[in-house]
Amino acid sequence: MTNDIPRSGIDRRALLSTLALLPALSASLLPAHVSAQGATPTAALPSWNDGPAKQAILDFVRDTTERESSKFVSSEERVATFDQDGTLWVEQPIYSQVVYCLDRVPAVVEKQPELKNVQPFKTVLSGNREAIGKLSLHDLETILVATLTGMSVQEFNAEATKWITAAKDPRWKRPYTDLIYQPMLEVMQYLRSNGFKTYIVTGGGQDFVRIYSQRVYEIPPEQVVGSASGTKFGYGKDGKPFLTKEPKLFLNNDKAGKPEGIHLMIGRRPYAAFGNSDGDRQMLEYTGAGDGARLKMLVMHDDAKREYAYGPAQGLPPSKVGTFTQALYDEAIKKNWTVISMKNDWKRIFAFERAI
Template structure:
């Protein structure tokens, strides 16, 4: 795992192309009727404006007597993934995947062993890897994310995600999900909302584990997407081959565009954490009726990480939360969720 990485932004690295960029579990999906409220539907949250706003939105939009009532078919909730529902520092998980896959790529194509940037990645020199250029990352992404059929790619991701572990916590990346956000997803689904991922990460990548980890079906994952080409394998089976061609860059303005193309309805509530999510919140809260936008602020270096540069936090190229975004949130009523102040627990494994 790379300790520090000062790479390009998500639009280039995780656009499904770093031109770039299992287990069966039954999850509640919510019904047409609002469910009885628990004593505390969000137990890992401290009492805070964000928690109150989520609960109020759910109550007012699911009560048939409320003037803000929304029929079940209109209850749409969207979540960014990286930095919003799981850890994104010090480097995006999908980028770690691409780097980890280099060894297998070189094994299949030994002629790449002495070729840059594959040679640098194989060296394990973290400082050198951190200095890889955008063109270097493009080569790595093309080699690790394209050229295989969709099923092969899904199998490769499934194997990796089950075995790879984060260096800081020594746990699988799928355990580094935020318990308060899981509770928000459950609460919304219990009250008839459909929960969608709208992520800058690769759509095919996230679809591998979204159901198991978050209870979000693969068809409810909207992400940056590569093109595919129909063909047949050596046995004559019809397959789709992943190509180095970016079809949807699901970041910034690409998020509302992707929402329209793949969901077809404006969300009622949207969760994000960075400048890449601004347009999604703008689109969501510009609609008529009850709407809510929320942003996660990483301000807890002890339990997770702290970065901004809003509110004097360290600057970062990964998950940037600028003072301008903070100011816009205040003006437009978007709720900023402080990890440090608003969450009792961050991870499911926290005491």
């Protein structure tokens, strides 16, 4: 790689990180999550308060799995898709994968010392949070290209695994993989116990999410659809074949790219779809355009005390990360999508939190 790093078209959603950056710290191993296979309706969703959101999930599962129901869905058609950032785990104040890329800059510069005094690497190495927060989208794209490509798939997996098992969120001082929304874990487990296959459909990096999806969500890597860079097949000096991650975009799995990615990678229209931002709108529209019972749900972050509050829908503070516009909220109401209120619908947000 030379100083003139090519632009890649890497997912712009992952680049919206102009907020001041806090450092990632060391952490413990990934947590194990207990499955809820065979859960009954009365035992299901214990972290949810009784209300329209919880009832919508229970009604949907009953309608689509009871054979006498006019809305019954055969087992092979039972597909549910979940956005990740802001839907399954915390996305504020910056996407975790962007933190990973910034944390990787010193290692990249160590291998290529000529980058030490080249922008934007020089700014990142300075540790000046204010300056880092002012990096342009082009600067951030340059960093993502340098830290996510030009290596074998095995090398990337090893480095990302090392980081995800050691990095801590600055607010909670816990591994990022602890900051999974317990109510959403329960939804996935409840759906699986009723014959649904659950997929992550994320604007984030596909390879990055696949590293921990099995252990954290009980979703195998082949059921993760995300933004993906190209790969190139080749042979090492030992004659063994390997894949190299290349600085070119194969799939931009955000907004309209989500239904496109679902068709490409899954081949079935979901019967249930869960999101939290404008980036998920087309996925919910695509899901709702199908026949029969369809569950469309959006998580609204309206609990600044236990997590974060941002929108700007319904007068919540605006945010460049996970934007939930009033237009999206109005569409949800018009089309009978269910808006989940973190504040009102969830007894607890995280597994380590005491239920309210």
